[in-house]
Amino acid sequence: MALLGNKKEKTYDTGDLKVPVSLGVIMDGNGRWATNRHLPRSAGHKVGAENLKELCRNCVRYGVKYLTVYAFSTENWARPQPEVDFLMKLFVELFDKYDEELAEEGIRVRFTGDDSELPKKVRDVCKTAEERSKNRPNMQLIVALNYGGRREILNSCRQIAEKVKAGEIEPSDITEKMLSDNMYLPDVPDPELIIRPSGEMRLSNFLLWESAYSEFWVSDTLWPDFGYEDLTQAFRDFASRDRRFGGLSKKESKT
Ligand code: FPP
DSSP states (O other): OOOOOOTTOOOOOOTTOOOOSEEEEEOOOHHHHHHHTTOOHHHHHHHHHHHHHHHHHHHHHHTOSEEEEEEEETTGGGSOHHHHHHHHHHHHHHHHHTHHHHHHTTEEEEEESOGGGSOHHHHHHHHHHHHHHTTOOSEEEEEEEEEOHHHHHHHHHHHHHHHHHTTSSOGGGOOHHHHHHTSSOTTSOOOSEEEEOTTOOOOTTSSTTTTTTOEEEEOSSOGGGOOHHHHHHHHHHHHTOOOOTTSOOHHHHTO
């Protein structure tokens, strides 16, 4: 399949690449990007947010169907209050500002995380963004906002515990599928690939349950500089990964 490039002459030929249906991206490195340029950290977040649009465009053209991005973790409240306030303001501004472009790309927006702790303004903007985009067909952009993998698992356990308490099920009836079905967005497939820019090799509480068999791809590029070339390289490397899911590779199982 060879798709025509956009106006910057990018090509989206997937010949030697493997494009995941479901992709996760940890948008890390905004602070370092800004500090390297003697700018305030907020400048890095602004450019990082602009770069999310670029990622979305590239993912749609490559044919990714679900893109989950880590925007704010349950631990990020520990940052200095002005930085937290700046990020919250950014979320409020951007989902309105970006809507036209997201609509042009046919991108549906959804949120995952514990919204009960978010400011009302942010919750309202998220709700509107979800509502007005719900019929868009090309890709789902899932924004992890006040998201923590441990909290998501805890939440799932609590919901199941309620069923046990009500006498609807026995503890021995609890299955992995039941836990999966009680995660925040059970209809979203587990990410086949998780990309982390900025060189850190950790998950930082991102999609803990869903990433059991995800492939990881780490680059030294800081998130605001992460572009088409990096994404393409990630998909190229993904094509050569041997995903065995605890079994044997196709070649080995024939011998
Ligand atoms: C991590 O970099 C980045 C964040 C905690 C914020 C991510 C948010 C954005 C990119 C904006 C997204 C906008 C929308 C509309 C969803 P860091 O600050 O931890 O960087 P550092 O590790 O270099 O300090």
